Amino acid sequence: xxxxxxxxxxxxxxxxxxxxxxxxxxxxxxxxxxxxxxxxxxxxxxxxxxxxxxxxxxxxxxxxxxxxxxxxxxxxxxxxxxxxxxxxxxxxxxxxxxxxxxxxxxxxxxxxxxxxxxxxxxxxxxxxxxxxxxxxxxxxxxxxxxxxxxxxxxxxxxxxxxxxxxxxxxxxxxxxxxxxxxxxxxxxx
Amino acid sequence: xxxxxxxxxxxxxxxxxxxxxxxxxxxxxxxxxxxxxxxxxxxxxxxxxxxxxxxxxxxxxxxxxxxxxxxxxxxxxxxxxxxxxxxxxxxxxxxxxxxxxxxxxxxxxxxxxxxxxxxxxxxxxxxxxxxxxxxxxxxxxxxxxxxxxxxxxxxxxxxxxxxxxxxxxxxxxxxxxxxxxxxxxxxxxxxxxxxxxxxxxxxxxx
Numbered sequence: 088x089x090x091x092x093x094x095x096x097x098x099x100x101x102x103x104x105x106x107x108x109x110x111x112x113x114x115x116x117x118x119x120x121x122x123x124x125x126x127x128x129x130x131x132x133x134x135x136x137x138x139x140x141x142x143x144x145x146x147x148x149x150x151x152x153x154x155x156x157x158x159x160x161x162x163x164x165x166x167x168x169x170x171x172x173x174x175x176x177x178x179x180x181x182x183x184x185x186x187x188x189x190x191x192x193x194x195x196x197x198x199x200x201x202x203x204x205x206x207x208x209x210x211x212x213x214x215x216x217x218x219x220x221x222x223x224x225x226x227x228x229x230x231x232x233x234x235x236x237x238x239x240x241x242x243x244x245x246x247x248x249x250x251x252x253x254x255x256x257x258x259x260x261x262x263x264x265x266x267x268x269x270x271x272x273x274x275x276x
Numbered sequence: 277x278x279x280x281x282x283x284x285x286x287x288x289x290x291x292x293x294x295x296x297x298x299x300x301x302x303x304x305x306x307x308x309x310x311x312x313x314x315x316x317x318x319x320x321x322x323x324x325x326x327x328x329x330x331x332x333x334x335x336x337x338x339x340x341x342x343x344x345x346x347x348x349x350x351x352x353x354x355x356x357x358x359x360x361x362x363x364x365x366x367x368x369x370x371x372x373x374x375x376x377x378x379x380x381x382x383x384x385x386x387x388x389x390x391x392x393x394x395x396x397x398x399x400x401x402x403x404x405x406x407x408x409x410x411x412x413x414x415x416x417x418x419x420x421x422x423x424x425x426x427x428x429x430x431x432x433x434x435x436x437x438x439x440x441x442x443x444x445x446x447x448x449x450x451x452x453x454x455x456x457x458x459x460x461x462x463x464x465x466x467x468x469x470x471x472x473x474x475x476x477x478x479x480x481x482x
Contacts, residue, residue: 091460091462093422094421094422094424094426094462095462095464097421097422098277098421098426098462098464099464101277101282102277102464102466104282106278106280106282106285106368107282107285107286107289108280108285108368108369110285110289111285111288111289111364111365111368112365112368114288114289114292115288115361115362115364115365116365118292118357118361119358119361119362122354122355122357122358122361123354123358125350125351125354126350126351126354126355129347129348129350129351129354130351132347133337133338133340133343133347133348136340136342136343139328139331139332142327142328142331143324143327143328146320146323146324146327147320147324157307158307160303160306160307161303161304161307161308163300163303164299164300164301164302164303164304164305164306164307165300165304166300167296167297167299167300167303168296168297168300168301168303168304169300170296170297170300171292171293171294171295171296171297171298171299171300172293172297173293174289174292174293174296174297175289175290175293175294175297176293177289177293178285178286178287178288178289178290178293179286179290186466189443189467191443191447191465192447193447193450193451193454193463194429194447194450194462194463194464194465195462195463195464195465196443196464196465196466196467197464197465197466197467198439198443198466198467199466199467199468199469201469202433202439202467202468202469203439205435205436205439205469206438206439206440209436209438258440259440
C-alpha cells in the first residue's frame with residue numbers, strides 16, 4: 088500500500104495538469120473517420136475493380152508530380168505540417184491548469200486561480216474604497232495583477248490597494264509583489 | 277482524479293503529431309525544393325512497379341475471380357486500428373467508484389465484508405456544510421488512486437466569500453467525517469470557481 092503522502096503527490100500533480108483526454112479523443116476520432124474512409128474506398132475498389140492499366144495511369148499522374156499538382160501539394164502539406172506541430176506541442180507541453188496548491192494537514196488541496204483573484208478583488212475593493220465592479224484582478228502562477236478604474240473625484244490610494252492585494256495574495260502563497268494599475272481616467276458615478 | 281492514462285494520451289498525440297508534421301513538411305519540401313521534387317519523380321517508377329506487383333498477387337473473393345490481397349488487407353488492418361482507437365477513447369475518464377470503503381480490499385484477515393457507499397460520505401459532508409452560507413455548492417465523489425479509494429470534495433465558494441474560511445470549514449467537515457467513519461481515507465479538496473471557471477479561460481473578475 089502506498090502512503091497517503093504518495094497518493095496526495097499523485098493527485099495534486101494530476102489535478103494541476105491537463106489529462107489531454109479531449110485532444111486524444113479528438114485526434115482518435117479523426118483517425119477513425121480517416122481509416123473508415125480508406126476501408127470503404129478499398130471495398131468500393133473491390134466491387135468496381137479497375138484494370139491494372141488504369142491504376143498505373145492514376146499513379147503515374149501523382150508520382151510524375153506535374154506542375155498542376157504543385158499548389159495542392161504545397162497547400163495540404165502546410166496544413167498537415169501546422170496541424171501536426173500543434174498536436175505534437177499538445178503532447179509535449181505541460182498543460183498546467185489555472186489552479187494552485189494550498190497546504191493542509193489533512194487533505195490535498197487545490198484552489199482555482201480565479202477564486203484567488205475574486206478574493207483579492209474583494210479585499211482591494213474593501214480596503215481602498217474602490218467600487219467592487221471596477222476592480223479587475225488576474226491571478227497566475229506567480230503573482231496577481233490588479234487594475235482599478237477609480238470614480239472621478241474620489242481619491243484612491245495606490246499604496247492601500249497594493250498592500251491589500253499583497254496581504255490577500257500572500258495568504259495563498261503568492262509571494263511576489265502584486266502589480267497594481269490605477270486607470271488615469273476615472274468614471275463618473 | 278480519474279484513472280485516465282496520461283502517458284498513453286501524450287505518446288499517442290506525440291506519435292500522430294510527429295507523423296503528420298513529417299508528412300506535411302515532406303510535401304512542402306517536394307513542392308518548393310527542386311531536389312526534393314526530383315527524388316519524388318525519380319522514385320515514381322519503383323512505386324509504380326511495387327503497386328503493379330501487389331495488384332497482380334490476389335485471390336478469388338466473394339465470386340470475383342481476382343481481388344488483390346492489398347485491397348483485402350487494408351480494410352482489415354484499418355478495422356483493427358479503429359478498434360484500438362475506440363479502446364483508447366473509452367478508457368478515458370474511468371476510475372470512479374461507488375464505494376469509499378470496501379473491506380474486501382483491506383489487508384485484514386477478518387471474516388465478513390463491510391462496504392461504505394460514497395453516498396454516505398457525500399451526505400455527511402454536505403450536512404456538515406449545510407449551515408455554511410459561504411458555500412454555493414458541494415460535490416463529493418470517490419476515485420481509485422493507487423488501487424485504493426480516495427474522496428474528492430469539490431466546493432464552490434459563494435462570490436464575495438473568503439475562500440480560506442471556506443477551506444477551513446471544509447476541513448472541519450472532513451474531520452467530522454473522519455470521526456464518523458473511524459478510518460482515514462485520502463481526501464482531495466478542490467475550491468472551484470464553478471462553471472464560470474471552466475468557461476472563461478483567463479482568470480478574471482469584475
